[in-house]
Amino acid sequence: MMPIPLSWWLTVSAALFSIGVYGALSRKNAIGILMGIELVLNAVNINLVAFWRYIAPTDISGQVFAIIVITVAAAEAAVGLAIIIALYRRRQTAVVDDLDLLKN
Amino acid sequence: MQSLIDWVLSFQNPWLTEPIVRLLSHLVFAPIVAVAAPAALIILTWLERKIIGRIQNRLGPNRAGPFGLFQAFADMVKMFTKEDITPANADRIIYNMAPGLGVISSIMTFAVIPFVPGFLGADLNVGLLYIVAIGGLGTLAILMAGWSSNNKYSLLGAFRVVAMMLTYEIPMVMTLIVVTMAAGSMSMAAVVEAQSGMWNVVTLPLAFVIFFMAGVAEVGRSPFDLIEAESEIIAGFHTEYSGIKFGMFMIAEYVHMFALSFFAAVLFFGGWQVPFVDVSSWSGPIGSILGLISLLIKVFSFVFVMMWLRGTLPRFRIDHLQNFGWKFLVPVSLFLVIVVAVVIRMFAPGSDVSVAGPLSGLVPFGEWVALLVANVLVVVVSLFVVSRVARSSQDKGLRAVAAIEGVSAK
C-alpha cells in the first residue's frame, strides 16, 4: 500500500533543494551558506530514498547511496567548519563579502 | 504486548481494528513508562542522599517522614514554589524550550527497553542506534540552555558537556558495535534473547567496562561531572535556571542515569533473564513479574554503583578527561571491535561450509571462552602499551603526543 504518491516526495525534495540553493546563494555568512548546502544534501537523500522505495525496492543501492551521502556530508561539514574556524581565528569574520584579499 | 492486542481484537468490535488497538496500547503504555521513569526520581534522589550520607559518615535526610523518605516531596514543593527567573538578555524561546527538550530526550530512550519478555515500546531493528541518536537530542538541549542563558559560565558549561559527550560517544558506540556483533542484531529484544546462554558481561567484560565508563561520562555524573564543576563554572549550563525549569534538568539527569542503568542491564546482564531459569518459557504473568524483578535488581545495583562512585571519586580535570577519552578509550575500543570481529568470524556458523568460520563446530562454549580470552588480551596489551608510554613520557613519547595535540611540551 502506497498511500502517498511518489510525486509528493519529489515535490517536497525539490522545495527543500530550492530553499537550500537559495540559502547558499543569499547568505553572507559562511556558516549560513553551509547550512543551505546541508539542506540541498537532504533534498538529495529524500529523492534517493523515495526512488529506492517506489522504483527499485528490491535493490538496496538507493539506501547505500543515501548513507554514503550522509557520511560524506559529515566529513565535508567537519572540514568546512574547520576552515571557517581557522579563518575566524585570523580575521575575526566569516562573512564572505569581507574576504577580498584575493584579487588582481 | 502482542497477546494483549490479540485479546482486545477478539472482541471483534468494528471500531477496534488492529492499527487502532495498536495505537491505543501505545497511548496507554507510553505515558505509564514516561511517568514511571521520572517518578523513580523521587526514590533515586532520596537513595542518593542517603547513600552519600552513609559514605561520608552522615545520616542524610531524616526530618521529613520516616527515614527522611518524604524529603524528595519537600524538595519538589520547594522547587515548584520558587520564583521562575529568566535573565534579561536571554533568548527567551530557546531558554524555555531547552529543559523540556532535555526531559523528552531522556524519556524517549525508554521506548526501546525490553522490560519483560515480549514487552517493549518499540522493537526497532535499530534499537541500539536509537539510543545514540536520541542521546544527540539531549546534547542539543544542553547547548540550547547554555547558549540562551546569555551567561558565560553557562556557555562554558555547555561547551564542556558537548566536548565530553562527543568524546565519550565514540567508545560507547564501539561497545554497542561489539554487542551487536555478539547478538547478530541491533534489536534490544534480540540482544536479550542472545544472552540466554551466557551474559555478555562474562564474555565481553572489557566492552562492559568501557560502556559503563563512557555511559557515566555521557550522563555527566561524578567523576565526570565537569558540567557542574561548581568551583570552576558555578553550575554549568543550568546556572541561570531556577524553579521548575531547573527541576526539569534534574529530572532529565536522573532519568538519564536510570536509563543508562537499564541499558547496562539489558546489554550486558541479560535484561530480564534470571540465571539458570528460563522465565520466557513460563506461561502466565509469573514469568514476566520475575523477569521484571530481576531486571530491576540489576538496574538498582547499577544505580547504587554510580552513587558509590560519586561518593568516592574526585572530579576529573577537563583536559585529563579529554585525554583519557581520545587517547585511551577510543583506541582501546577500536582495537576491541577488531579483535571481537575476528573471533566472532572464526565461530560464525554461515549458511554453508565455504563461508562458515573454521571453529564453528565449537559454538557456543568455545566462542564464550575465546571472547573472554580476547577481552583479557586486549586489556593486557593496552595496559602494557600505556605503561610503556608512561615510562618513557619524560622524553620523546610525551613530545610526540604533545605535538599531535599542538600543545608544546614544556
Next chain:
Amino acid sequence: MNELLLLSPEIVITIVAFAVLTLDIIWKGDQRSAKILPWVAFGGVVVALLATLNVWPASSSEFGIATDSAGLIPIMAVDKMALFFKVMALLTVALVGLSAVEYIEKNSPFRGEFYALTLFAGLSLMFLSSATNLVMIYLSLEFLSITSYILTGYLRRDNRSIEAALKYFLYGALASGVMLYGFSLLYGATGSVDLATIAVNLGSANVFLVVASVTLILAGFGFKIAAVPFHQWSPDAYQGAPTPITAFLSVGSKAAGFAVLIRVLVVALPAYSFNWTVILSMVAILTMTVGNLTALWQKDMKRMLAYSSIAQAGYMLIGLAAFTSQSSDNWSNGVQGVLLFLFAYLFTNLGVFAVVIVLENKLGTTNIADYAGLIRRSPFLSIALVIFFLSLIGIPPTGGFMGKLLVFGAAIDQKLYVLAGIGILNSVISVYYYFGVVRQVFFAQESDETPIQPGFVMNAVITVTMVMTLILALYGQPFIQFATDSADILAATF
C-alpha cells in the same frame, strides 16, 4: 585477474600515505621528517606506477568485490582508460610532491600531513578514473574535493591561503550538492546507479527528466574542470593555495573531471538520443574565450595561469564536443585527442608551476612584474619558461601542439568548423599574455642581478617536464599510440 591485484596501485598508495603519517608522528621534531618523508612518498608513487603498468595487459574487466556471486553490482572498471588516468594521477602526484619539498619546508612547519594529503588526493584521482557507479563517482569526487580544500588551506597562517580554502569549499560543496541532485534524478529515471544499466534503461526515460538531471550533473563536472560559467572559484583558489597545490589543482583536478566526464558521456549517455554537442560546444567556446580574455590583464602569475588553465579546459572540451557529435566513423578521435592533450598539458603546466615555485622560493612573490630581467639571473629558467609557454599556446615543436592538433583535427573531422576556428583564434589571443611574461623576462630592466640557482630537485623536475614536453612532439608516436589504445578500449566497451 585477481581483484586485489587490479586494485594494487590504490592499495600501495593508501598504505604509503598512512605510513607517511605514522613516520611523521614518530619522527616529529626531527630532521628526518624533512629529509626522508618526501622520498618515502615518492618511492610509494613509483611502486604504484609499476603496479599500474603491471595491471595494464590484464585490464578491461569491470568489477565489484562481492562475498558471494549473488547481487554483484559493478563499482569500478579497470580498463585502459582508467589506467591511463591513473598513470597521469601518479605522475602528477610525483611531480607536485617533488616540487613542493623546498616550498613546504620554507612555508610550513608541517610536512607529514602535506605529503600524506597529496598522496590521498592522488588516490582519489585514481578511484575517480575507475569509477563506473554513481555512488563511487560521487564518493571519489568528494574525496578529491575535501582533500583539495584542506590542501588549499594548508598554509593556515597565511590569510590568503585560508581565504582561498573557504571560497573553494563553499563553491565546491554547493556544486557537488547540485550535481548530486542530478545523480538522484538519474537514479530515479533508470532505477539504477550503475552506468551501464543506466545506459540500457535510459532509452525509455522521459526527455525532460534526463535533460534536467544531466544539466545538473554537467554543472557539477563543469565546476571540477573550471568550465565557464562555473569557474569563479578557480582564480581565487589558485592564487591563494600553496603554489604546488595550485599546480595539482590545475592538472590533477582537471584531469579527474575529464575522466569522469568522458566516462559518463561515453558509457551512460550515448544511448540517449539527445545531441550534447551543442551544449558542449557552447561551454567550450565560452570557457576558452572568457579564460583567455580575462587572462590578458592579470598581474599575478598564479592568477594568470588560473585563467590560462580555464582556457585550456575549453580546448579540451572541443575534443569532447567532437566526440559526442559522432557524425563520421572515427568519432573516438576526439577522446584520443583529449587524452593526449591532457598528457601534454600535465607536463607543460607542472613545468610552468615548477618554475613559478622556484621563483617564489627565491623572490618571495608571484607578481609578473618581479620577473623582470630573469634572463640575466637564470637563463635556464627563462628558456624553460619559454618552452612551456610555447606548448601552452600550441606552437611546434611541443607537446601542446600535438594535443591541439589532434583536438582541433577531430573537430574539423566532425565538421565543427566554427568551433575549431574559435579555438584557433583563442590560441592566437593567448600569445599576447604569455608573451607579456616573456617580455618581462627578456627585455625588462631590473637592478637586482643576483643569479637564481634552483636546487637539485627542482632542476630535475623542470628538466624532466621540459624534456617530456619536447619528446611528446618529436617522438610522439608511442604516446599517441598510448592515448589511442586507451580511447579504443573505451570505445570497445561501449
Next chain:
Amino acid sequence: MPFDPSQIPIVQIVFFVMTACAIGGAIGVVSSPNLFHSALYLVLSLFGVAGYYVLLSAGFLAVVQLMVYVGAIAILILFAIMFARRLMGQGENQNNQQWWLSLPIVMILFAVLVGVVNTVSWPVSGAEPTGDTVMELGHAFLGSYLIPFEVVSILLSVALIGGIFLAREKVEAEEA
C-alpha cells in the same frame, strides 16, 4: 454515514506534519536573522526528513540521520557558532546584496523541477522491500559496495586529519 476510523489517513497526516517540520524548518534556516536560530531550524528540518525516512520504511536511515545529522553535524554547526559568537553579527542583516536576485532564480528552478517531476510517469514498482533492510544494507556494504565502504573510511580519516590540522591552535613552530 457512520464514521469509519480505518479511513483516517494517518500516513498522510504524518506526512504533512513532517513536511511542515522539514519545509518550515528549511525556510527558517534561510530567513532567520539569528544564525543560532537558523541552526535550530536546521535541526527541525533534519528531524522532519528523518520522519520521512520512517514513512518510506527506511528505519535505519532515519536513525542514521538523527545520529549523524542531528547528533553530529548540527551540533558541530551550533558549536562553531557558539565558539565564535561574533560570527553571528547579531541583529544585522544576514543576507548579502544579491539575495533579491537569487530569489527569482530559485523560484524558476523550483518551478522547473516541480514541473519535471510531476509530468514524468514514474515506473513505480509495486514491490515491497525484501526482508530486513538492515541486514541487506550490511550485506551490501560488505559485498558489492565493499570498495566504497573502504574508501569512505579513508575519507573520514582524511577529514579527521584535515579538520584537526586546520582548526587546531597555533603551534609554536609556526611563529618562527
